[in-house]
Amino acid sequence: MSDQERQAGGTGELTEEVDLVVVGLGPGGEALAQGAAEAGLSVVAVDKHLVGGECPYYGCIPTKMMVRGSDALAEVRRAPEVAGEASGTPDWSVVARRIRDEATSDWDDRAAADRLRDAGATVLHGTARLAGPGRVEVEGADGTTTTYRPRRGTVLNPGTRPSVPPVDGLAGTPYWTNREAVRATEVPRRLVVLGGGPIGCELAQVFARFGSEVTVVDHGPRLLGPDEPEAGELLGEVFADEGITVLHGASLIATRHDGSIFTSTVEVDGDTREVVSEALLVAAGRTPNLDDLGLDTVGLDPGARTVPVDDRMRVEGVEGLWAVGDVVGHGAWTHVSMYQQDVALADLLGRDGPPARYHAVPHVTFTDPEVAGVGMTEHAAREAGLPVQVGRSGLGSRGFTHGAGARGFVKVVADADRGVLVGATVVGPAGGEVLGLLALAVHAEVPLATLRSMVLAFPTFHRAIGTAVGDLA
Numbered sequence: 097m098s099d100q101e102r103q104a105g106g107t108g109e110l111t112e113e114v115d116l117v118v119v120g121l122g123p124g125g126e127a128l129a130q131g132a133a134e135a136g137l138s139v140v141a142v143d144k145h146l147v148g149g150e151c152p153y154y155g156c157i158p159t160k161m162m163v164r165g166s167d168a169l170a171e172v173r174r175a176p177e178v179a180g181e182a183s184g185t186p187d188w189s190v191v192a193r194r195i196r197d198e199a200t201s202d203w204d205d206r207a208a209a210d211r212l213r214d215a216g217a218t219v220l221h222g223t224a225r226l227a228g229p230g231r232v233e234v235e236g237a238d239g240t241t242t243t244y245r246p247r248r249g250t251v252l253n254p255g256t257r258p259s260v261p262p263v264d265g266l267a268g269t270p271y272w273t274n275r276e277a278v279r280a281t282e283v284p285r286r287l288v289v290l291g292g293g294p295i296g297c298e299l300a301q302v303f304a305r306f307g308s309e310v311t312v313v314d315h316g317p318r319l320l321g322p323d324e325p326e327a328g329e330l331l332g333e334v335f336a337d338e339g340i341t342v343l344h345g346a347s348l349i350a351t352r353h354d355g356s357i358f359t360s361t362v363e364v365d366g367d368t369r370e371v372v373s374e375a376l377l378v379a380a381g382r383t384p385n386l387d388d389l390g391l392d393t394v395g396l397d398p399g400a401r402t403v404p405v406d407d408r409m410r411v412e413g414v415e416g417l418w419a420v421g422d423v424v425g426h427g428a429w430t431h432v433s434m435y436q437q438d439v440a441l442a443d444l445l446g447r448d449g450p451p452a453r454y455h456a457v458p459h460v461t462f463t464d465p466e467v468a469g470v471g472m473t474e475h476a477a478r479e480a481g482l483p484v485q486v487g488r489s490g491l492g493s494r495g496f497t498h499g500a501g502a503r504g505f506v507k508v509v510a511d512a513d514r515g516v517l518v519g520a521t522v523v524g525p526a527g528g529e530v531l532g533l534l535a536l537a538v539h540a541e542v543p544l545a546t547l548r549s550m551v552l553a554f555p556t557f558h559r560a561i562g563t564a565v566g567d568l569a
């Protein structure tokens with residue numbers, strides 16, 4: 097207990113003065129709390145679940161272990177076309193064990209919490225809420241409440257939870273979200289996936305390759321709606337070839353569970369059909385954890401989907417409050433949360449540093465082929481009124497030599513007036529790695545003339561970027 101600690105008048109609650117309170121320890125909040133503590137601030141870091149947030153325990157890391165397993169199986173199945181017979185029997189227990197033991201330590205955050213404590217932060221497991229300007233209440237697991245008065249300020253990093261649409265009969269059934277999917281110990285014989293976004297696509301392909309009969313139900317006209325349309329269309333063809341059924345323009349309108357089997361009613365183009373499955377994964381977007389954060393006590397709207405911030409991650413209109421991560425609405429990816437915490441940390445420590453910019457945010461959906469994008473799509477660039485040029489390429493000589501599994505393309509979007517790329521998409525094996533060069537080009541606004549003068553190694557996948565840039569028209 098600090099020297100400043102004192103009993104709040106008559107309430108039995110403790111009130112403590114500290115430098116900084118971090119509410120929610122997703123990737124951004126955890127790193128920021130550590131950085132602030134290492135810089136000498138007294139930091140209280142609070143999470144109501146696991147230190148590290150969604151990414152290490154239920155998101156990026158365990159799902160990429162699933163993807164690694166399913167990609168290995170796919171390569172074994174491609175062997176006859178490029179190397180000769182090879183055999184591999186899918187064994188989900190290998191994936192489940194890696195997730196439990198290597199990724200999540202059986203969903204135990206002691207190592208992460210200790211790392212923060214070693215840096216000097218006070219780590220609390222509890223629910224934190226704003227309690228008026230300059231005050232944060234933390235309700236501990238034992239029901240006690242402590243009120244903190246942070247001298248420097250408060251950082252919000254509460255993240256999101258799965259959105260669950262109001263489907264008739266769904267509540268009360270043992271449906272999965274990403275949280276249950278990463279804890280699966282068996283592969284369901286049949287799986288319905290609600291949602292054809294990144295979560296739905298990655299997990300649909302994983303479970304299909306491990307033997308599930310998968311049906312994806314999605315509102316939209318193609319998979320991965322916000323990406324370039326060519327990307328979602330190609331991925332749809334790959335899914336069809338792998339035996340995954342995708343229902344577009346479809347809504348799950350009802351489901352029932354008889355103790356072991358889901359029977360789901362899906363409306364597609366005005367018709368209804370029933371789909372039977374052992375598991376039902378809801379991957380239909382995310383809900384920001386802003387509704388129980390006391391935002392109204394500082395004049396903010398608790399019903400909003402995002403917290404408005406400036407380019408230093410300061411919450412607009414509220415002194416001493418910063419926000420980072422999915423809830424600020426500049427991309428729900430770990431690298432964005434981490435980027436923003438750097439900006440916020442510099443600001444709250446009074447250090448110089450560049451403001452947050454979002455013109456070159458990359459993202460990668462780890463399907464096979466990977467779907468990777470940076471900056472604007474062609475549609476977004478046209479909507480922004482830019483004089484747009486587009487260039488395309490297949491995967492070139494490397495795609496040809498690679499053979500089985502080499503499906504994809506490179507698409508680049510340029511601002512003709514400025515002579516720079518404003519966006520790019522790579523679909524293909526290691527598409528996320530190939531994107532790196534394009535992310536640099538968009539970020540640094542490299543002149544097209546400079547890009548055209550590059551020597552690109554033969555025969556690499558990234559050499560297709562040269563062809564796409566040469567195709568700009």
Ligand SMILES: Cc1cc2nc3c(=O)[nH]c(=O)nc-3n(C[C@H](O)[C@H](O)[C@H](O)COP(=O)(O)OP(=O)(O)OC[C@H]3O[C@@H](n4cnc5c(N)ncnc54)[C@H](O)[C@@H]3O)c2cc1C
Nearest residue numbers: 120122143144149150155156224254255421422428429430
């Ligand atoms: C299945 C899946 C796969 C993904 N794969 C990738 C990927 O490959 N690459 C990528 O970049 N991104 C991926 N993401 C997204 C990524 O997980 C998030 O963008 C990332 O976790 C950053 O989120 P965040 O920092 O906003 O907070 P989160 O990680 O959501 O953490 C927020 C934390 O705040 C806590 N909290 C909330 N409210 C309170 C409160 N009132 N008091 C105390 N604590 C509170 C929560 O318990 C949680 O620990 C994936 C997400 C999912 C679901």
Ligand SMILES: NC(=O)c1ccc[n+]([C@@H]2O[C@H](COP(=O)([O-])OP(=O)(O)OC[C@H]3O[C@@H](n4cnc5c(N)ncnc54)[C@H](O)[C@@H]3O)[C@@H](O)[C@H]2O)c1
Nearest residue numbers: 261291292293294295296314315379380381428460461462
């Ligand atoms: N590799 C990665 O970087 C990665 C992987 C997974 C998740 N994520 C992050 O997590 C976020 C959430 O992922 P997500 O896939 O849940 O959400 P999403 O919002 O990106 O996609 C949800 C999909 O579900 C569909 N949908 C929503 N409600 C529906 C309904 N009632 N019926 C039919 N279809 C419906 C939407 O049309 C959309 O295609 C992503 O946007 C991304 O930022 C990133």
